[in-house]
Amino acid sequence: MADAKNTDKPPRMKIRFELGSILFIEQGENGERLQTTLVGVMPQACLILKLPTIVGIDNPLEKDRPVAARYVDHGEIFGFEATVLGSISTPFPLTFLSFPRGLKKTNVRRHTRIDCYIPATLKFDFVSKSGIISDISRGGCRLKLRDTRDVDAADLDIGREVILYFPLLGLQGVKECSGIVRNITLDGEGISIGIEFDTVDPELGDMIESYTKAVAEHHR
Numbered sequence: 001m002a003d004a005k006n007t008d009k010p011p012r013m014k015i016r017f018e019l020g021s022i023l024f025i026e027q028g029e030n031g032e033r034l035q036t037t038l039v040g041v042m043p044q045a046c047l048i049l050k051l052p053t054i055v056g057i058d059n060p061l062e063k064d065r066p067v068a069a070r071y072v073d074h075g076e077i078f079g080f081e082a083t084v085l086g087s088i089s090t091p092f093p094l095t096f097l098s099f100p101r102g103l104k105k106t107n108v109r110r111h112t113r114i115d116c117y118i119p120a121t122l123k124f125d126f127v128s129k130s131g132i133i134s135d136i137s138r139g140g141c142r143l144k145l146r147d148t149r150d151v152d153a154a155d156l157d158i159g160r161e162v163i164l165y166f167p168l169l170g171l172q173g174v175k176e177c178s179g180i181v182r183n184i185t186l187d188g189e190g191i192s193i194g195i196e197f198d199t200v201d202p203e204l205g206d207m208i209e210s211y212t213k214a215v216a217e218h219h220r
Contacts, residue, residue, distance in 0.1 A: 017041050018038070018185050019038055019040070019041070020037065020039075020185045021038045021071055021073070021185055022035060022036070022183055023049065023070070024069065024070045024071065025061065025067050025068070026069075027062065027066070027068075028065075034052060034061075035052060036049040036050060036051050036052070040094075043099065044099050045099055046097060046098060046099055047082070047096070047098075048096055049094065049095045049096075050093070059095060061084045061095055062084060064083065065084055066081055066082070067084060069100075072183055072194070077105070078103045079104045080102065080103050080104065081100065082100055083098040084097060085098055114212045115135050117132060117134070118132065118133040119131075119132060120133045120164050120165060120166035121164070121165040121166070122143055122145065122162055122164060123162065123163045123165070124162040124163070127156075130145075131143045131145040133164075136208060137208070137212055138200070138208045139196060139197060140182070140196040140197050141179075141197070142193065143164070143193045143195060144191070144192050145190050157184075158182065159180060159181065161179075162178070162181060162195065163176060163178050163179075164176070164178075168207055168208065168211065175201065177201075178198045179196055180196050181194070181195060182194045
């Protein structure tokens with residue numbers, strides 16, 4: 001009896017998008033990288049983007065031409081190719097991309113990151129907001145804000161310097177840590193902010209690293 005042919009196919013990577021995610025779009029070899037916001041998804045059909053306002057240009061992306069897109073999700077960079085399907089100007093200026101057929105992924109984390117539930121306070125300018133750190137590593141964390149009053153998206157933008165105050169198991173009192181906003185996600189529960197730690201006290205950094213490694217090892 002002849003051997004049956006191996007018809008197993010490699011598993012397809014699950015494509016997941018969160019509304020409010022930042023997508024970086026490039027069109028052409030010398031195209032400018034545009035920071036766009038994902039505002040809608042029609043699975044297997046299209047992605048709907050809000051493009052930045054550029055003075056003198058209605059839409060910097062040409063219809064029926066391919067684009068390269070990248071976005072960050074939980075410390076991993078995902079890239080895909082798509083085609084510009086078209087755009088509308090009313091009632092709101094939006095651009096439509098074809099739904100990606102596949103993703104390429106690169107993990108850029110340098111530190112172990114674990115899920116957690118740590119109360120924290122975020123401060124920037126004259127704004128102070130309470131939130132929950134939902135995951136953390138020595139290199140950064142994700143903070144979720146449910147109360148978004150007095151938080152202006154134009155002020156809390158990518159690259160903004162912020163200060164976090166939070167307790168950590170094994171250390172007494174509340175610790176201070178400065179950081180930089182790297183990504184912002186909007187959802188029905190509030191704002192989720194990815195923060196890269198900028199200046200970390202060595203003792204705090206060692207405790208975060210020990211804590212995350214111990215938790216990660218426990219869950220293996």
